[in-house]
Amino acid sequence: MKHLADNIKDSLIVGGVAFLLFGPFLGLQLTNGTSGNLGLATRPMLLAIAVGLSIVARFLLLLWQDHRTTRVPAVKLAAAVAKSGKYVAPALLIVTITLPLIPGIDNSYIDLGVLIMTYVMLGWGLNIVVGLAGLLDLGYVAFYAVGAYSFALLSHYFNFTFWECLPLCGILAAAWGIFLGFPVLRLRGDYLAIVTLAFGEIIRLVITNWVSLTGGPNGIYDIPHPTLFGLTFDMSGGPGTVSNFFHVDPDPSQRTTFLYYIILALALLTNWVTLRLRRQPLGRAWEALREDEIACRSLGINLRNTKLTAFAIGAMFGGFAGCFFATRQAFISPDSFTFIESATVLAIVVLGGAGSQLGVALAAVVMIGVPALLQDLQIYRMLIFGIALVTIMVVRPRGFISTRTPSVSLGKAKIISSDMISEGHG
Amino acid sequence: MGDTLLTVTELTMRFGGLTAVNALSFNAKRGDITAVIGPNGAGKTTVFNCITGFYKPTSGSIAIAHTPGASMLLNKLPGHAIAKKGRVARTFQNIRLFGGMTVLENLLVAQHNELQAATGFGVLAILGLGKYRAAEKAAIERAKYWLAATNLIDRADDPAASLPYGAQRRLEIARAMCTDPVLLCLDEPAAGLNPRESQALNDLLLKIRADGCSLLLIEHDMGVVMKISDHIIVLDHGKKIADGTPLEIRNDIAVISAYLGEGDDDDPDAPIAETLAAAE
Ligand SMILES: Nc1ncnc2c1ncn2[C@@H]1O[C@H](COP(=O)(O)OP(=O)(O)O)[C@@H](O)[C@H]1O
Numbered sequence: 109m110k111h112l113a114d115n116i117k118d119s120l121i122v123g124g125v126a127f128l129l130f131g132p133f134l135g136l137q138l139t140n141g142t143s144g145n146l147g148l149a150t151r152p153m154l155l156a157i158a159v160g161l162s163i164v165a166r167f168l169l170l171l172w173q174d175h176r177t178t179r180v181p182a183v184k185l186a187a188a189v190a191k192s193g194k195y196v197a198p199a200l201l202i203v204t205i206t207l208p209l210i211p212g213i214d215n216s217y218i219d220l221g222v223l224i225m226t227y228v229m230l231g232w233g234l235n236i237v238v239g240l241a242g243l244l245d246l247g248y249v250a251f252y253a254v255g256a257y258s259f260a261l262l263s264h265y266f267n268f269t270f271w272e273c274l275p276l277c278g279i280l281a282a283a284w285g286i287f288l289g290f291p292v293l294r295l296r297g298d299y300l301a302i303v304t305l306a307f308g309e310i311i312r313l314v315i316t317n318w319v320s321l322t323g324g325p326n327g328i329y330d331i332p333h334p335t336l337f338g339l340t341f342d343m344s345g346g347p348g349t350v351s352n353f354f355h356v357d358p359d360p361s362q363r364t365t366f367l368y369y370i371i372l373a374l375a376l377l378t379n380w381v382t383l384r385l386r387r388q389p390l391g392r393a394w395e396a397l398r399e400d401e402i403a404c405r406s407l408g409i410n411l412r413n414t415k416l417t418a419f420a421i422g423a424m425f426g427g428f429a430g431c432f433f434a435t436r437q438a439f440i441s442p443d444s445f446t447f448i449e450s451a452t453v454l455a456i457v458v459l460g461g462a463g464s465q466l467g468v469a470l471a472a473v474v475m476i477g478v479p480a481l482l483q484d485l486q487i488y489r490m491l492i493f494g495i496a497l498v499t500i501m502v503v504r505p506r507g508f509i510s511t512r513t514p515s516v517s518l519g520k521a522k523i524i525s526s527d528m529i530s531e532g533h534g
Numbered sequence: 535m536g537d538t539l540l541t542v543t544e545l546t547m548r549f550g551g552l553t554a555v556n557a558l559s560f561n562a563k564r565g566d567i568t569a570v571i572g573p574n575g576a577g578k579t580t581v582f583n584c585i586t587g588f589y590k591p592t593s594g595s596i597a598i599a600h601t602p603g604a605s606m607l608l609n610k611l612p613g614h615a616i617a618k619k620g621r622v623a624r625t626f627q628n629i630r631l632f633g634g635m636t637v638l639e640n641l642l643v644a645q646h647n648e649l650q651a652a653t654g655f656g657v658l659a660i661l662g663l664g665k666y667r668a669a670e671k672a673a674i675e676r677a678k679y680w681l682a683a684t685n686l687i688d689r690a691d692d693p694a695a696s697l698p699y700g701a702q703r704r705l706e707i708a709r710a711m712c713t714d715p716v717l718l719c720l721d722e723p724a725a726g727l728n729p730r731e732s733q734a735l736n737d738l739l740l741k742i743r744a745d746g747c748s749l750l751l752i753e754h755d756m757g758v759v760m761k762i763s764d765h766i767i768v769l770d771h772g773k774k775i776a777d778g779t780p781l782e783i784r785n786d787i788a789v790i791s792a793y794l795g796e797g798d799d800d801d802p803d804a805p806i807a808e809t810l811a812a813a814e
């Protein structure tokens with residue numbers, strides 16, 4: 109209890125900060141004056157409650173942190189999480205595969221599944237850059253945009269189909285990753301983060317302002333939907349449609365289900381490649397880079413090329429996801445590629461546990477699925493979201509699953525706890 | 535013993551106004567353990583950083599002869615090529631391991647270039663094709679060899695950060711050896727070791743030499759230096775003040791005065807001065 113005085117002092121300081129912050133927002137209110145002009149009213153009770161809550165919350169937080177130092181050793185906890193992961197991952201996969209097959213399931217749930225899996229895929233793609241190579245990329249949305257616009261433009265001007273464009277989008281995004289990576293990857297840490305953020309914005313601004321090519325803020329319409337071996341999912345049910353071919357009634361859920369399995373396959377491809385690469389020299393070099401760049405260099409590893417491969421492969425999966433996004437929406441505009449997208453994907457990676465595939469998937473489900481299901485709670489949505497973020501960062505600062513499984517072992521592989529693992533400096 | 539392996543000629547390294555290494559020339563022979571000693575701040579680590587490409591020398595040249603008569607200029611190679619083409623490996627004064635990776639993984643990362651070449655740009659390896667499997671097996675065998683030599687085989691699957699200090703030092707040496715160097719540069723490998731560990735280190739260094747790798751060694755522990763080195767170079771204020779066999783150095787008055795020099799020595803040097811004086 110020797111911290112008690114410190115804790116109280118700290119809480120009161122937080123109360124002071126809360127007063128300054130909340131004062132103008134909650135304490136003051138604009139009102140309609142009697143003569144039609146604006147008046148100013150005060151709301152002392154509301155302000156007092158907000159400040160009081162801040163003080164109490166901070167105090168409880170500090171108490172809990174003191175208590176936490178005497179908790180289960182991190183290693184044990186890590187082992188427990190990792191062990192349960194062995195069952196959670198397959199279970200999650202089975203649920204995901206069977207979800208659209210549940211009889212009578214509402215189309216909106218399948219659609220939500222598509223949305224979540226898009227973010228799972230983006231998270232896994234970014235995880236290569238941030239989680240494995242330890243490079244903080246705040247502009248990942250740039251590659252998502254490159255993928256989406258590549259498909260939109262190729263289909264608009266040259267009538268390319270989704271399946272023709274999918275590989276092209278990945279290649280183009282990877283090329284952009286290399287192109288952007290060359291000047292950027294000399295920088296480290298905060299500088300890298302800022303410059304990648306700027307690149308994300310530059311791509312969006314170019315798209316917005318190059319009206320003659322991209323349609324600018326109006327976006328691009330009528331992007332074709334994917335076809336199943338040439339069969340479309342047209343509602344007319346005419347010749348050449350899926351419903352006509354299989355002699356079933358046309359139903360919008362057929363297309364959604366098809367999209368669902370496409371994104372599932374793309375996400376699983378991302379996961380599979382990442383898991384394979386982790387056991388390859390390249391993946392190990394990425395992780396070594398995250399742990400210690402200087403040591404890597406002394407071992408003859410070409411830092412620039414190794415970083416570029418991480419950047420390019422991460423970008424490629426971003427490009428695939430972008431291509432899918434365009435075909436799903438049938439309409440894209442620069443509004444879909446703002447910084448908030450980069451931030452969301454990065455939050456998924458960091459909260460899930462940088463480097464952990466399962467953690468990222470769970471984080472995407474929670475971060476994208478829960479707010480969508482909370483639509484009814486509208487105004488409280490962002491509040492709940494914010495509180496959840498802060499809570500996870502306090503409870504598990506290294507992300508939900510922060511352990512690491514060795515890529516190779518002589519005997520039985522042991523799980524490595526997060527306190528050994530470096531987060532990288534670039 | 536053999537012919538000249540490493541030739542350092544008129545090496546100068548300046549940091550702004552500070553001349554850390556001043557027109558230094560020396561040779562290291564093939565098959566020798568060459569020790570570089572000198573008080574703190576003499577420029578020993580800076581010389582290593584120049585040899586291993588971490589610093590670009592202000593002037594001078596560093597050449598290595600992989601076979602007698604051949605010569606390759608290390609100071610013309612890009613940083614990462616020093617280990618690959620130059621075949622010079624190093625350890626760091628402050629240990630630099632991949633802490634979150636296992637001991638075995640550390641040793642495989644050291645063999646990155648060879649393994650990567652076997653993966654066919656990664657594509658074949660992802661698909662499980664090609665000769666990657668055999669290459670990885672060979673890499674693990676080499677790792678096992680050095681794990682056995684450094685007495686770390688029991689810890690192969692533990693994260694490097696969990697090893698005790700002495701074991702981390704040995705792991706760093708094992709990792710450097712896995713790059714298959716002709717010259718291994720060790721920056722104060724005995725620092726912080728207890729006498730038993732220090733003895734084991736001596737044996738390890740002698741084994742490395744017997745395996746055909748030459749050594750360049752920065753060391754403060756005169757017990758280690760005098761016992762195992764074939765040749766000693768003494769630096770002070772970035773200049774070479776003595777160069778010779780352990781016996782010659784022991785008798786060299788300039789060396790002793792550098793260590794006993796007035797006022798500019800830090801505490802860690804005091805025991806060395808005593809050791810040297812006692813060795814007289
Ligand atoms: N990167 C650097 N920038 C500026 N000064 C440096 C740098 N590296 C070393 N020095 C200076 O060079 C001198 C020699 O340092 P160092 O080679 O580390 O000595 P030693 O290893 O012999 O103790 C010291 O005065 C040190 O401060």
Ligand SMILES: [Mg+2]
Nearest residue numbers: 578579580627
């Ligand atoms: Mg030094």
